[in-house]
Amino acid sequence: MKLRLVGLALVWTTVAILIAGLFISALLRQFVERNADAQLQATMIAVMSGTEFDEQGNVVIANSVVDPRFDRPLSGWYWQVNDENGVLSRSRSLWDVELGVAVAEPDGTITTRTEPGPNGAIIRKQERDFTAPGGTRRLRVVVAMPADLIEDEVATIVQPLVLSLALLAAGIAIAIGLQVHFGLQPLAKLGRDLAAVRRGDKERLPDQPYVEIAPVASEINALLAHNKTVIDRARTHVGNLAHGLKTPLSVLSNRLQTASNADGALLRDATEQMNRLIGHHLRRARSAASHGVLGARVSVSEAISDLFPVFRGIHADRHLTLQVDIDGQPTFAGERQDLDEMLGNLIDNACKWASKSVLVTARPIDGGRITISIRDDGPGLAEDALQAATSRGVRFDESKPGSGLGLSIVDDLARLYGGTLTLERAAGTGLLATLELPASEA
Numbered sequence: 001m002k003l004r005l006v007g008l009a010l011v012w013t014t015v016a017i018l019i020a021g022l023f024i025s026a027l028l029r030q031f032v033e034r035n036a037d038a039q040l041q042a043t044m045i046a047v048m049s050g051t052e053f054d055e056q057g058n059v060v061i062a063n064s065v066v067d068p069r070f071d072r073p074l075s076g077w078y079w080q081v082n083d084e085n086g087v088l089s090r091s092r093s094l095w096d097v098e099l100g101v102a103v104a105e106p107d108g109t110i111t112t113r114t115e116p117g118p119n120g121a122i123i124r125k126q127e128r129d130f131t132a133p134g135g136t137r138r139l140r141v142v143v144a145m146p147a148d149l150i151e152d153e154v155a156t157i158v159q160p161l162v163l164s165l166a167l168l169a170a171g172i173a174i175a176i177g178l179q180v181h182f183g184l185q186p187l188a189k190l191g192r193d194l195a196a197v198r199r200g201d202k203e204r205l206p207d208q209p210y211v212e213i214a215p216v217a218s219e220i221n222a223l224l225a226h227n228k229t230v231i232d233r234a235r236t237h238v239g240n241l242a243h244g245l246k247t248p249l250s251v252l253s254n255r256l257q258t259a260s261n262a263d264g265a266l267l268r269d270a271t272e273q274m275n276r277l278i279g280h281h282l283r284r285a286r287s288a289a290s291h292g293v294l295g296a297r298v299s300v301s302e303a304i305s306d307l308f309p310v311f312r313g314i315h316a317d318r319h320l321t322l323q324v325d326i327d328g329q330p331t332f333a334g335e336r337q338d339l340d341e342m343l344g345n346l347i348d349n350a351c352k353w354a355s356k357s358v359l360v361t362a363r364p365i366d367g368g369r370i371t372i373s374i375r376d377d378g379p380g381l382a383e384d385a386l387q388a389a390t391s392r393g394v395r396f397d398e399s400k401p402g403s404g405l406g407l408s409i410v411d412d413l414a415r416l417y418g419g420t421l422t423l424e425r426a427a428g429t430g431l432l433a434t435l436e437l438p439a440s441e442a
Contacts, residue, residue: 001187002180009176014169021165025158032153036145037112040126043067043143044110047079048128051089053135061089069093074119076146083139094118099142104129106138114147122147186210190217197224297440298332298339300362300372307343315351320358322351327363330370333440334417342410346374346433349407353378353431364439369419372435380431381423410435 043065050062061081069077070091080090080099087098097118106129117123125144132139190213196202204224208217252271308322332339343360350358354376362372410433411421419437426432 002184005180005184006177009180010173013172013176017165017169017172021161024161025154028157028161029150029154032150032157036124036150037126040124040143040145041110043070043079044126044128044141047081047141047143048130048132051081051130051132051139051141053132053137055134057135059083059088059132059135059137059139065091074121076117076121076123076144076148078117078123078142078144080142081139082142083137088139099125099144103138103140106131117144124150186213193217194220298334298336300330300332300339300370301326303332303336303339303343304360304362307340307347310344311347311351314348318351320351320354321356322347323357323359325359325361327361330362330364330372331440332370333438338413338417339437342413342435343372343374345407345410346435350374350376350378350431350433355429365436368439370437370439372437373432375426375430375432377426377428377430380425380429383425407433 046065047061050065052060054060059081065079067077069075070079070093072093073095074097075093078091078094078099080094081088082098082101082103084101084103086101090098099117108128108130111127112124113127114122114124117125123144124147125142127140127142129138129140131137186208190205190208193202193205197205204221205217208214252267304324304326308324312320312322347358347360355378357377359375360372361375362370364370407421407423414421414435414437417438419435422434422436424432424434
């Protein structure tokens with residue numbers, strides 16, 4: 001955003017300065033040309049004032065132009081007086097060259113032209129028809145100066161102008177950069193506060209000291225509060241539903257315990273399956289409601305450390321070795337109870353089938369993800385059974401306790417968070433279950 005704002009501002013500023021530079025250059029050129037024309041007109045008036053007719057009707061021109069530039073041969077500074085028949089007088093700088101012979105009606109109009117002059121040099125020339133005292137013959141006075149002098153003087157003025165505009169552009173660029181940098185500081189701070197809320201460092205945005213950002217922060221805080229309220233309400237409804245369904249099912253199950261016929265056994269199995277399915281779908285509903293909550297994050301190391309003592313106690317009679325290998329500080333971007341549900345099911349399943357040991361590894365990977373692997377040294381699963389293992393209610397050994405929903409629950413929860421559960425045969429013996437889940441930003 002900074003680069004875009006600064007870039008656009010610099011583009012428009014550069015265009016504006018270029019246009020201003022061209023306009024100022026044109027004004028300066030007009031000023032220099034007006035000064036040059038004023039000099040030529042002063043010379044023209046001096047020549048005209050020194051021109052008169054004598055008693056015989058001849059033109060007499062006094063040497064009224066006192067300027068050494070008009071005496072130096074082919075200097076570019078010239079004056080000439082002529083009539084329709086030829087040149088009557090000229091400056092010494094012209095020698096035997098003439099600036100043209102022509103006359104028109106003496107209306108006092110001054111004609112200015114830039115054209116090649118003597119010796120091929122470009123001159124700026126002014127012409128005017130007039131009549132002199134003592135006669136009525138139409139005369140023409142022509143004065144000229146080198147056009148290069150005008151260009152040199154314009155260049156002398158324009159070069160400092162260009163340097164000044166360049167310095168101005170540099171100063172404006174620095175000012176724009178500073179203005180954008182400090183002007184966007186409130187947005188940058190708001191972005192950092194939002195990142196802190198998303199990571200879980202803060203529950204809400206702090207009060208903003210800038211009046212322009214304060215309404216935005218207030219609306220975001222209101223949205224966060226509303227989101228939390230909706231999630232809490234969903235969890236409450238899920239809990240109420242669980243309580244409302246489980247209580248009558250428990251009563252029904254207890255009544256069926258006394259039934260000894262085949263129908264009673266069938267109904268007991270049905271109620272147990274209903275309990276398992278209700279628990280499974282309620283967990284899914286709870287996880288779906290909590291998925292994506294801003295700021296939710298869990299330390300994988302802490303979750304595993306809290307779960308290990310539980311399973312060591314449950315399987316104490318088997319003397320299993322539970323090991324953990326954690327690389328870095330992987331953090332799960334989700335709810336603690338969902339991570340406990342996934343890890344608990346996988347570790348419990350590994351402990352049920354392990355011969356001597358269970359190894360849990362966790363590490364961050366590229367793409368903002370983490371992997372958690374649970375490996376046991378048990379018999380493992382055949383290739384055709386790996387795909388069916390995550391299906392709901394599938395049990396491969398009825399001698400082991402369980403409902404057959406554990407791996408299905410883990411797979412569903414992982415998918416809710418945009419993750420995956422992969423089952424494969426471990427190197428040697430046993431099963432390797434790998435969870436890939438979203439990581440929370442540090």
